[in-house]
Amino acid sequence: MAKAASNTEAYLRMYTQMVRIRTFEDNANQLYLSAKMPGLTHMYSGEEAVAVGICEALTDEDRITSTHRGHGHCVAKGAEFKAMFCELLGKAEGYCRGKGGSMHIADQSHGNLGANAIVGGSMGIATGSALRAKLQGSDDVTVCFFGDGATAQGLMYEVMNMAALWKLPVIYACENNGYSEYTRTEEIAAGSITARAEAFGIEAHQVDGQDVLAVNDLTRKLVARARKGEGPFFIELMTYRYHGHHVGDINREYYRSKAEEKEWKDNRDPIIRFRAHLVSEGIASEEELDALNAEIEKDATDAVAYALEAAYPDASEVNMHVYAA
Amino acid sequence: MAKAASNTEAYLRMYTQMVRIRTFEDNANQLYLSAKMPGLTHMYSGEEAVAVGICEALTDEDRITSTHRGHGHCVAKGAEFKAMFCELLGKAEGYCRGKGGSMHIADQSHGNLGANAIVGGSMGIATGSALRAKLQGSDDVTVCFFGDGATAQGLMYEVMNMAALWKLPVIYACENNGYSEYTRTEEIAAGSITARAEAFGIEAHQVDGQDVLAVNDLTRKLVARARKGEGPFFIELMTYRYHGHHVGDINREYYRSKAEEKEWKDNRDPIIRFRAHLVSEGIASEEELDALNAEIEKDATDAVAYALEAAYPDASEVNMHVYAA
Amino acid sequence: MREITLSQAVNEAIAEEMRRDPTVFLIGEDVAEAGTPFKVLSGLVEEFGTDRVIDTPISEPGFMGMAVGAAMTGARPIVDLMFGDFIFLIMDQLCNQAAKTHYMSGGKLTVPLVLRTNLGATRRSAAQHSQSLQALVAHIPGLKVAMPSSAYEAKGLMKTAIRDNNPVVIFEDKLMYQDKAPVPEEEYLIPFGQAHVKREGRDITLIGTSSMVQVAEKAAEMLALEGISAEVIDPRTIVPLDEKTLIESVKKTSRALVIDEGHRSYGVTAEIASRLNEKAFYHLDAPVLRMGAMDVPVPFSPALEDLTVPTPEQVAANAGRLCAGELIHAA
Amino acid sequence: MREITLSQAVNEAIAEEMRRDPTVFLIGEDVAEAGTPFKVLSGLVEEFGTDRVIDTPISEPGFMGMAVGAAMTGARPIVDLMFGDFIFLIMDQLCNQAAKTHYMSGGKLTVPLVLRTNLGATRRSAAQHSQSLQALVAHIPGLKVAMPSSAYEAKGLMKTAIRDNNPVVIFEDKLMYQDKAPVPEEEYLIPFGQAHVKREGRDITLIGTSSMVQVAEKAAEMLALEGISAEVIDPRTIVPLDEKTLIESVKKTSRALVIDEGHRSYGVTAEIASRLNEKAFYHLDAPVLRMGAMDVPVPFSPALEDLTVPTPEQVAANAGRLCAGELIHAA
Ligand SMILES: Cc1ncc(C[n+]2csc(CCOP(=O)(O)OP(=O)(O)O)c2C)c(N)n1
Numbered sequence A, B: 001m002a003k004a005a006s007n008t009e010a011y012l013r014m015y016t017q018m019v020r021i022r023t024f025e026d027n028a029n030q031l032y033l034s035a036k037m038p039g040l041t042h043m044y045s046g047e048e049a050v051a052v053g054i055c056e057a058l059t060d061e062d063r064i065t066s067t068h069r070g071h072g073h074c075v076a077k078g079a080e081f082k083a084m085f086c087e088l089l090g091k092a093e094g095y096c097r098g099k100g101g102s103m104h105i106a107d108q109s110h111g112n113l114g115a116n117a118i119v120g121g122s123m124g125i126a127t128g129s130a131l132r133a134k135l136q137g138s139d140d141v142t143v144c145f146f147g148d149g150a151t152a153q154g155l156m157y158e159v160m161n162m163a164a165l166w167k168l169p170v171i172y173a174c175e176n177n178g179y180s181e182y183t184r185t186e187e188i189a190a191g192s193i194t195a196r197a198e199a200f201g202i203e204a205h206q207v208d209g210q211d212v213l214a215v216n217d218l219t220r221k222l223v224a225r226a227r228k229g230e231g232p233f234f235i236e237l238m239t240y241r242y243h244g245h246h247v248g249d250i251n252r253e254y255y256r257s258k259a260e261e262k263e264w265k266d267n268r269d270p271i272i273r274f275r276a277h278l279v280s281e282g283i284a285s286e287e288e289l290d291a292l293n294a295e296i297e298k299d300a301t302d303a304v305a306y307a308l309e310a311a312y313p314d315a316s317e318v319n320m321h322v323y324a325a
Numbered sequence C, D: 001m002r003e004i005t006l007s008q009a010v011n012e013a014i015a016e017e018m019r020r021d022p023t024v025f026l027i028g029e030d031v032a033e034a035g036t037p038f039k040v041l042s043g044l045v046e047e048f049g050t051d052r053v054i055d056t057p058i059s060e061p062g063f064m065g066m067a068v069g070a071a072m073t074g075a076r077p078i079v080d081l082m083f084g085d086f087i088f089l090i091m092d093q094l095c096n097q098a099a100k101t102h103y104m105s106g107g108k109l110t111v112p113l114v115l116r117t118n119l120g121a122t123r124r125s126a127a128q129h130s131q132s133l134q135a136l137v138a139h140i141p142g143l144k145v146a147m148p149s150s151a152y153e154a155k156g157l158m159k160t161a162i163r164d165n166n167p168v169v170i171f172e173d174k175l176m177y178q179d180k181a182p183v184p185e186e187e188y189l190i191p192f193g194q195a196h197v198k199r200e201g202r203d204i205t206l207i208g209t210s211s212m213v214q215v216a217e218k219a220a221e222m223l224a225l226e227g228i229s230a231e232v233i234d235p236r237t238i239v240p241l242d243e244k245t246l247i248e249s250v251k252k253t254s255r256a257l258v259i260d261e262g263h264r265s266y267g268v269t270a271e272i273a274s275r276l277n278e279k280a281f282y283h284l285d286a287p288v289l290r291m292g293a294m295d296v297p298v299p300f301s302p303a304l305e306d307l308t309v310p311t312p313e314q315v316a317a318n319a320g321r322l323c324a325g326e327l328i329h330a331a
């Protein structure tokens, strides 16, 4: 069971998805730097193994809730570049017709219930999706992504309590990237994050968030158990964001050193590590992977070009969708 | 140190205060039953050792925050019957000029920052009082009273986190009386309540809330340590409310049995237990204690009579105190 | 026609809709065996079981958020919020999440949920259990807001709310739970955005919401004795608001008094009065007056609390002065 | 006179008051070293230390509640709420606790605190980071609400707020942080409840709040070119509201247009318009019109977002039509 994904196809898909996220973010950042992006956006680069390791353990029926740093989750759950870039640029062909933007991107077709600009704001939504699954006897699982900073929101403890009491099929995935905005996690989180979940009787795990296989193995096991009614579960994924808090956070040495960033990028990069594994295990050659990368790069370039040319929503859409029919 | 209160005077004061609470509540209930009380009120009877054991470890400089079930805290922190009954009857001589009533009674002169009708609503206030103490270099301690039901409010985890991070002189006192309204604690609290505090790095204790000496001993130790900057602390006090959730909750066998109530009243009553201890230790005779009880009873009867005759606030007060000058 | 209480009406509406649609469920504190402190939901857990009548811990933001997630994924939750005052606790989930999801997703996600809660003072419950906070939610696009004024409206609006594909907030008057009114045995729904002319009149239009409809009706009776013919209108939903009916009435009577139990300033009456002023200005013989709860936290003392809410006497007095052409400013 | 930005003005006001009164402290997310994401508080931690400029976890209800407790026991906290939209998270602590404590305690406890936050759309921040929620807090008795329209007001109102013995909510326009205005070197305070006539005029009164004051001023310039003389008034605080100045102006001009960046329905403009209608009715030549943000969640797309907020052109057009005697209904 735990080995179900250890085959060439699954591994290559995980590699592909990680590279797709990195490539998406590089292009999004470029759009910002060239002043083509409305507003600000939060880069997921560095954290790819978390979203991919988890989402590859899910089906389209399974739901996720995402965060302000949500492009990675969106790609990992199956979204296409074109509709994503259109959304980031506020175009009508975006996943949300340009109305949501980066911080609210949702992709219902793949079970992504949406990014959220309220830190912790989706914890209730994810738990409620799991409650619905239980009530309706459906065996889908919901994963709630959130950051270390979001553990300071009281809502999390309220919904963990109910999830535990009612054995809901939800997995709380805490992406601990060491910072919330410009503050180190130690300064904002007392005690132990996993112990907090355990205190509610929730089985909690800590895992290396830069190791896509470790993340995926653990998640597949927990998802299978959650489907059988053994949930909820909690995972703390130790990871790192390469960029600033958002694309505009350039001079950040006052809160974290260049040396620290270099250490993570050089020695713990999830893509470099997994690529080395694929090559050393003979699953793919350097050339094959380069070709894959190039294909993804082209896909992104095309999508960006398409999105830049795409139309904005018509003015008449401004007061459409306030209420559902 | 832990023995500082183990003298006749302190013991008799604790006994007196417990009897005063019980007597206050009996009279308040009587006012309700005779239709002289506006609205509903929540009886503290059965939980006296909690409020008294804790408040006897505090000075007037120390602050408490109280709950909807707040008469016990109010009496224990030093309030007078007259102004309390006046408040419960909405009279101008009440602690809050009749504007607060039972659920908002406050007694600033003794450091009672007030009852609160929002379950968990005072957790921030208590923690903020402790923050103020720390910032101003004052050595007072704040005790936050709340019920087992209130542990479901996310606010608690938010403020415990900050209290732990900043080592604030606050003691969280969870009065676990087995029920929140008409629901048993097991049905609404997953895992362990003390473990939740511990997960934030907060030292937590569970204590028999029907044993006033145990409560007082523990609290005195923790208060002394909190004054030295070793806080925060968490105490779970196992206790029981004798009445319904509020005075109107009469037929309650659908959620708890008469046998269970009888068991607590007959075998675990904090006043009966402590009285037996006082007599067996030779601290007071039955006669002396009876005399004390009678005095308290008279005090209450007088206060009720006074309050019933007292004047309502003048109509002109209705829009006074909306804003402070 | 049989008469039932407002409490029974709500109970019936929910039971009928739960029978009709298996995706409807109830969630809140002490909703199951206890049937809420007001006993409005008594009996439902016996029929529908604890899977569909769910007792929660005291975690209002938590279960409100969960309702949003359940609604987004195919269920129709009815959230029971024990006191309207607790709406402050769930504003983020209600206003940042539920209200905006359909729009932010470009119309792809829907959040069909009902938040039922209450309003109303003079119950000696003091400042944190007596507020009438409808103005706050009415200000947030994406929410609909219903304010039933009797058992009849309570049933019909609740059924419509449950079938609506948007988040709907229903405020019941907690003082009215035991009040009876004729309610048909047959099924009926009351469409949103359709005001009800409770009483026809010529001289002045009294527009009341929820608890204030009764107050307006009593005032109209008093005014009739003085020879003043008052029209009484209940908007029934304040979002959407049936402007048309209100405006037509005011064009006919030339005078209006709007009454709502929320605080007067920055409250519901301001919006209604403003729309009447904007759209019936040239028909008005006098300024549109507003009455609401005093701008004070609700005091506990009975001697003070009763002063804070408009009474039929005060409404009649103000209406009388308006009709007499006195330029008055209702306090 | 020297010119400084609104951001610097707020910073100066807080620094001056922190020097003057050791019980004043700042609390919020990333207020210390980062000086907030908008950099408004830069430098304060260097002067006052981390004891008085306190970085919190992302726990808005928590630190808001703590500010209430600190205020009740002798401190004067300034709470920094990063985006006005997060006010939904702290409504309970703000409205059920801070606002009511003085009243509920019969005047014995006071809660002197300042909540500084912001408003304003068109920053491409989408529906949860763009709201202007002043109407909600203005409805709650016990709170005061200030809405500075320039660096000058931002400084003077902030200093008054810090010295006030009540909870005060200040909404800064986040689009205006870099806008400069003349600000005296000498100390000054701006009293609450005192509107400012920014521009005198005869034909129509334009009442704008915060961001909409500039919009009204620009509209007034456009109107001047058409020969219409517009008076522009900034109420500066909406609670307390300087009715007198507004009413006097309207009695003079006979026409008014009220503009606020909150959603139009059940918003701030409804209250102001209602009071003008009530108290200046017989002086009005036309209905008081209102303009606000559209009643839609703020869309992300620039193509849509810019449509949601009133512009000087729209204000001028509506004012022009009002003056021309056209019966219009501003959307
Ligand atoms: C309720 C709320 N408070 C504050 C913010 C501002 N904010 C946006 S992201 C962020 C930090 C979040 O940190 P974390 O949860 O660790 O996620 P990360 O950005 O590290 O992925 C903050 C404070 C917000 N969006 N919502």
Ligand SMILES: Cc1ncc(C[n+]2csc(CCOP(=O)(O)OP(=O)(O)O)c2C)c(N)n1
Residues within 6 Å of the ligand: B068, B069, B117, B118, B119, B120, B146, B147, B148, B149, B150, B151, B175, B177, B179, B180, B181, B245, C029, C058, C060, C082, C086, C089
């Ligand atoms: C926020 C909020 N939710 C619900 C209520 C209604 N309510 C009042 S007391 C109570 C139960 C509280 O239980 P607990 O904290 O255990 O205190 P106890 O009554 O047992 O002393 C509830 C649900 C409330 N007052 N405030």
Ligand SMILES: [Mg+2]
Residues within 6 Å of the ligand: A147, A148, A149, A175, A176, A177, A178, A179, A180, A181
């Ligand atoms: Mg983080």
Ligand SMILES: [Mg+2]
Residues within 6 Å of the ligand: B147, B148, B149, B175, B176, B177, B178, B179, B180, B181
């Ligand atoms: Mg309890």
